[in-house]
Amino acid sequence: xxxxxxxxxxxxxxxxxxxxxxxxxxxxxxxxxxxxxxxxxxxxxxxxxxxxxxxxxxxxxxxxxxxxxxxxxxxxxxxxxxxxxxxxxxxxxxxxxxxxxxxxxxxxxxxxxxxxxxxxxxxxxxxxxxxxxxxxxxxxxxxxxxxxxxxxxxxxxxxxxxxxxxxxxxxxxxxxxxxxxxxxxxxxxxxxxxxxxxxxx
Amino acid sequence: xxxxxxxxxxxxxxxxxxxxxxxxxxxxxxxxxxxxxxxxxxxxxxxxxxxxxxxxxxxxxxxxxxxxxxxxxxxxxxxxxxxxxxxxxxxxxxxxxxxxxxxxxxxxxxxxxxxxxxxxxxxxxxxxxxxxxxxxxxxxxxxxxxxxxxxxxxxxxxxxxxxxxxxxxxxxxxxxxxxxxxxxxxxxxxxxxxxxxxxxx
Numbered sequence: 001x002x003x004x005x006x007x008x009x010x011x012x013x014x015x016x017x018x019x020x021x022x023x024x025x026x027x028x029x030x031x032x033x034x035x036x037x038x039x040x041x042x043x044x045x046x047x048x049x050x051x052x053x054x055x056x057x058x059x060x061x062x063x064x065x066x067x068x069x070x071x072x073x074x075x076x077x078x079x080x081x082x083x084x085x086x087x088x089x090x091x092x093x094x095x096x097x098x099x100x101x102x103x104x105x106x107x108x109x110x111x112x113x114x115x116x117x118x119x120x121x122x123x124x125x126x127x128x129x130x131x132x133x134x135x136x137x138x139x140x141x142x143x144x145x146x147x148x149x150x151x152x153x154x155x156x157x158x159x160x161x162x163x164x165x166x167x168x169x170x171x172x173x174x175x176x177x178x179x180x181x182x183x184x185x186x187x188x189x190x191x192x193x194x195x196x197x198x199x200x201x
Numbered sequence: 202x203x204x205x206x207x208x209x210x211x212x213x214x215x216x217x218x219x220x221x222x223x224x225x226x227x228x229x230x231x232x233x234x235x236x237x238x239x240x241x242x243x244x245x246x247x248x249x250x251x252x253x254x255x256x257x258x259x260x261x262x263x264x265x266x267x268x269x270x271x272x273x274x275x276x277x278x279x280x281x282x283x284x285x286x287x288x289x290x291x292x293x294x295x296x297x298x299x300x301x302x303x304x305x306x307x308x309x310x311x312x313x314x315x316x317x318x319x320x321x322x323x324x325x326x327x328x329x330x331x332x333x334x335x336x337x338x339x340x341x342x343x344x345x346x347x348x349x350x351x352x353x354x355x356x357x358x359x360x361x362x363x364x365x366x367x368x369x370x371x372x373x374x375x376x377x378x379x380x381x382x383x384x385x386x387x388x389x390x391x392x393x394x395x396x397x398x399x400x401x402x
Contacts, residue, residue: 026317028229105316105317108312108313108316109313111309111313111371111375112306112309112310112312112313112375114374114375114376115306115309115374115375115377116227116306121375121376121377124375124376125376125378128372128376128378153388155381156381156384156385156388156389159380159381159382159385160365160385160386160388160389162368163365163368163369163372163382163385164361164364164365164368165368166367166368166371166372167363167364167365167366167367167368167369167371168364168368169371170312170367170368170370170371171329171364171367173315173316174312174313174315174316174322174325175315175322175325175326175329176316176322177326177329179360180356180357180360181360181364183357184357184360184361184364185361185364187354187357187361188357188361188389188393191392191393192389192392192393
């Protein structure tokens, strides 16, 4: 995207090593040596692929984004409500929850650096933009098929759901709180898109 | 709250100096010397009041919480919807937006440290707990007075609004994005609590 941030072609091995190093050391204390150690090669060998820690981390965010779009995607077929639920579940509950807790914490630290670094901010925005597109698409299909209320404001619904998923992520990482957010989002979808209370009686 | 985290009685001057130092240097690079400089006294004088940077920052979070409860409070009188709107506006839009942008960024960095430190987590939880209580109280009043839908689930509504406000904060700080979140939350309140679309036609 950005000429200044061009990095060597990432190799899967270095990305896996970065993943493990972030889980083990967190972001604040992470060094190129930590990543080289996880990769089981030398630090100069690592620097051959990535000049700087920043360049490596930007490549790692690209790598995570590819994984994210593989993992967090609305199913292509099925009723709109089931597709939307699957999308929300995937965005909320990553697989391998234990490892992911450490990665989520490290990524939250990366997020805290974003205000200071345009390239980080641009990478992080892609996750939200992608999620917004997916929600918009499923909700649009549901409105068209009649599964969701005909008067649904698709753009507002996408903004609300992506903001809720951001808030759930932030509360979970920073506070360790997971108090009924999934159920609340389900109730929001019921109320906002699906069953009107007066119709379900 | 926690015996281990007891700190000297904070003085307003040191809190103001900490505020300025955080805005100027950010959290990651903040030193006791930076705070002493803003306070225009010596570092030993600062250490006389606060043994450690951690202790000072915990006291600063207590100080911010007091300010927060003064600033972000639902008005006691008036229609429930106006009280709720005022509460949401206060939670979303702090005064002195420019200075606050720097403070918000620094506090987001503090938040990223919370997973590693129970005392930080406990302090940060208070902000959400307080906001949840305020929302719960205004929504409860509105349901009782008939301003909001009688079938409103107060607990779910409070969880959704506090999660939305967290998500708005996180997106604003990390991504610099402020794309229609306030309007989306207003539409949520309309749809979820207030005017049903079919009633307003």
